[in-house]
Amino acid sequence: MFTNIEIDIDSIPKAETVKLKPISKSxxxxxxxxxxxxxxxxxxxxxxxxxxxxxxxxxxxxxxxxxxxxxxxxxxxxxxxxxLKKRGYALRSHDIIYAKGLLIEKRTTVPFIRIQHLETKQSFIAKKFNLASLHVYTAGESGGDLSISGLTLDEATRINQLLTTKIN
Amino acid sequence: MYDFKNPSRQSIKGIAVLFGFNSYKILKSLFIAIATFSYYLIKGERVFGLSLNQIILAVIIVFLFILVRSILQYLNFKFHISGDDFKLSKGILNKEEITVSKSKIQNIYIKQNVLQQIINVVQLDIETAGDAKAEVKITALSRNKAKALKEELLSNVNVVSQEETTNEIKDERKVYYKASIKKLLLEGFSQNHIKSFLVIAGFIGGLYSTYEDFMQELKLGDKFEALLTQNSNSVSALIFITFGFLLITLIISILFSVIKTFLLNFDLQVIEHKNTIEIKKGLFNKVAIILSPSRIQNIEIVNNRLKRYFGLNTLRIKQAMVDKKLQKHFSIIALDQLQVDYLVEKLMQKLSITSKKEKPETYYLRFLLLTMLVPLLLFNVVAFFVFENLFWVINLFIVPVLLLMIYLKYKKAYYILNDNMLIVGDGSISTITQLVEIHKVQAVATKQTVFQKLRNIITVEVYTASKATKILYIKENRANEIVNFLLYQIESQRKDWM
CATH class of the missing domain: 1.10.287 (Helix Hairpins)
Known part of the structure; x- marks a missing residue:
């Protein structure tokens, strides 16, 4: 049967209290x-x-x-x-959060079910420091995409793998 | 047959295709240099003191470089299918790892250009619903392998085919609405004429700069000056001329708006099919558009005070994966309120308002005033030095207009958050109502400047596949509530966005 129970705003998981993991210092x-x-x-x-x-x-x-x-x-x-201190990301069981920006702080959350595809990129310089960036694409042409730079290659690959299993 | 489980390269002929592509790219970017070189060569002169042999050597080196690059590209280009994902790794120095999940593939094209025809390979393009960059291109595959790969990628997946919407049974169509000539004229009359004026002004400005010499020949300026000096003693004549000029520009602008609206929307028809809605319109350039509810991302209802009086609303529809050129035709004009409600319900869901209207903080008003002040001051300072005296009088006109616009902009800004729809108000002269279905939201973001942070104010941005909708300048804790609520709805309902 169809039910439509009122949602208690206070009981919804809070995204703002999640502690962000900083990106690599290098x-x-x-x-x-x-x-x-x-x-x-x-x-x-x-x-x-x-x-x-x-x-x-x-x-x-x-x-x-x-x-x-x-x-x-x-x-x-x-x-x-x-x-650098403002950059950080967090994974919850249903979405990924990324924050950045000093003068204008922007914090974007992308639910896993809206991810279209993922990309791990490693530029020539980043390779020297064993860093990589992870790009999370949604269907939005309007700017809902995430690109997390400054992850260690290991971290980026792990998140990529985790998200790949989540979105399927 | 073909095994896609293990990473495989393209056909070895791919090196030739890549070589072709790379050479083309380099030749294109060096076109001017090559042109100059050839020019000097034909004239028999030396270029930068290089002899013919040296030039030939340089060309050989360039092509060798391209060849090595092509081979490396070929060697580093590998793809395979693992489970439900298509995986591609490429890049010589900058490595890229692309993962496309099968279910997210929208279209797969197999095509061939001249070079590919000659060496008998095909190109396979995979299109996802994301942005254009995400596209995967495999430039050289044998036809059989490409077909096998396509089949493999499309297996167990319902691909949204483009034909789906057009193949509807013709019998079920019925014309829901037809715009009358009278309505079109009224719509044209109640347009924003400032916009038309700017278009015309730009056009005349362009013409003037092209025919400047010719105009100077006519000595129009001198005649005008003579007219002014003749009547300079009578202020009333000056006022008369100014008003006459304003009146003429106003009439031209209105005429322009009316004609433009008429041409673009001539014989506007809204035709109802079983699941979709079709729009047909245009006099010279006829367009027929099919709107399917599953692909619609945002709807905007636009009107202004005058249009509300005549009962004229415009519906702007944003649909995912539509050609940019076509997108501007996705609007239906001259609808009355009942028709708007009906179409919104048909295209999205019933527009019912269950929550209360909420306003941005008054800091938004202050922000608007401040952003007005800066260009105004700059304009005045420049005007003071350039025109000197009496020019400030124009402020008596500009400032009240700007203040009115700002007041209206603040007054018309609001948002309503229902259980399954977000409604955001916007506009200054016109009134814009933006509608977003929550299950179509792709991502949510908050944005906060340093100044906003001091006052705990924040802006929420809600992204769909076509547009970002902004809830401006609200309290931080309310913004967090909204973000959490939106995410909760998206993640718990798990509805498809398309």
Missing amino acids: YLKILFINIFIQYSILFGVVILAINFIKEDWVSIVFWYVIIFLFFLLILQFIISILS
């Missing part, structure tokens, strides 16, 4: 390397510009640009250090 190294590569390209371009464009305004602007870039670099380092 992910910070990857972040640093990425930032380093980005900024060496930027600095390189600026230095090329000063050497090739022989006009007055370039040399005046040069130091301002360098200082500005340097300031940005420091800022990005600080942000990536602080934001």
